[in-house]
Amino acid sequence: MAIGHEPNSKIVDGKLEFNKHHKGYLAVEGGTTRTSVEGVFAAGDISDAVYRQAITSAGAGAAAALEAERWLAVKGLGNEEADFEASLLEDMREEVEVEGGGGYNAYSEGNAGAGRKESAAV
Numbered sequence: 001m002a003i004g005h006e007p008n009s010k011i012v013d014g015k016l017e018f019n020k021h022h023k024g025y026l027a028v029e030g031g032t033t034r035t036s037v038e039g040v041f042a043a044g045d046i047s048d049a050v051y052r053q054a055i056t057s058a059g060a061g062a063a064a065a066l067e068a069e070r071w072l073a074v075k076g077l078g079n080e081e082a083d084f085e086a087s088l089l090e091d092m093r094e095e096v097e098v099e100g101g102g103g104y105n106a107y108s109e110g111n112a113g114a115g116r117k118e119s120a121a122v
């Protein structure tokens with residue numbers, strides 16, 4: 001007897017394309033985690049009828065996260081944190097230029113702690 005060997009994929013039945021050779025498994029474009037719907041990525045047992053291991057699922061999860069991130073970037077969506085940091089840095093550069101130029105130096109007097117990430121602030 002084997003338990004846990006049926007992919008729980010009913011939730012996307014009729015929405016995503018399934019693997020023609022392996023019932024219940026999602027189809028992904030060869031070597032990627034891309035599904036038949038743009039912006040939807042599949043990883044792990046739901047799209048892997050061959051290995052079905054924790055480590056391969058974790059690896060596919062990392063791949064799916066990267067592909068999702070790239071997809072969002074191409075669409076001009078997401079990564080608000082990076083946008084925020086870039087605009088903060090731009091503001092700091094502008095301030096220094098107005099105060100006399102010479103370029104921004106995080107270690108010079110008056111800049112102590114400037115640019116430090118909030119999570120690192122005590």
Ligand SMILES: Cc1cc2nc3c(=O)[nH]c(=O)nc-3n(C[C@H](O)[C@H](O)[C@H](O)COP(=O)(O)OP(=O)(O)OC[C@H]3O[C@@H](n4cnc5c(N)ncnc54)[C@H](O)[C@@H]3O)c2cc1C
Nearest residue numbers: 003004005008011043044045046051052053054055057058
């Ligand atoms: C009995 C058994 C023994 C195993 N032994 C090993 C082993 O020794 N070594 C090894 O590497 N691998 C082993 N595996 C395989 C390993 O467990 C899987 O490959 C791995 O867990 C797959 O990870 P996953 O994230 O794709 O899926 P899962 O770990 O199954 O995670 C899917 C998650 O999605 C949730 N979920 C499902 N439907 C929905 C829904 N509609 N809405 C929200 N959440 C939902 C589930 O509750 C679950 O938490 C074993 C598997 C079984 C069944």
